[in-house]
Amino acid sequence: MHIDFAEFVVSRTAALLRFGYLLTGDRHLAEDLTQEALVKAHRRWGGIVGDAGPEPYVRQAILRQFLSWRRRRSFTERPIAEPPDVPLAGDLSDRLADADEMWSLLRTLPRSQRAVIVLRYYEDLPDAEIARLLGCSPATVRVHAFHALQRLRAALTPVRLPGGQT
Structure with a gap:
């Protein structure tokens, strides 16, 4: 069974973003990780579509990006536009x-x-x-x-x- 890359992206991006967010706690960084993983997957698409499908490969790419040293600095920088509100009772x-x-x-x-x-x-x-x-x-x-x-x-x-x- 051949899965088209565009179909995969449309159907699985939300789950991949959730996985990235759980790792990073930051929506924008999760988007960056997911995008980079999808770019890597696209380059190797013909070789990664197998019995399990491409998702394990993409999840592992997200995980490796998260764990990489290259990301360490940007991960610790957390700019905010406004200070958080005080929690309501x-x-x-x-x-x-x-x-x-x-x-x-x-x-x-x-x-x-x-x-x-x-x-x-x-x-x-x-x-x-x-x-x-x-x-x-x-x-x-x-x-x-x-x-x-x-x-x-x-x-x-x-x-x-x-x-x-x-």
Whole structure:
């Protein structure tokens, strides 16, 4: 079965952008990663369309771009047009504040740890598949996950002061 490149782009771009956003936490950087991966895929289109289709190749290209050193500087620069609004009172604002805090914490993780968390908990991939994508062993994936979760838990656990105050 031959999949046309244009059809693939139309049908799978939203899912690929979501994957890029989960890795970066930034819509514009996710668009850049996805676009670069699609350019690479287009160049090799005849060779990557196989039994699994082109999506695994494109996802791996996005992941490799995210993990590359070339992107490290642009990833840490986060210009904003306006300062964020103060959260409103109520349940929704509390949930949004919690989600925002989690995104901020995810951004502090080293790239490989963050990639493991995204691939495991957002993309629901098994350790063996994550290891294949990252080019490491499943044990390394588990170590990255352990350290990432340990850092996230430590950041989310309130500090207890003497006298039981937080």
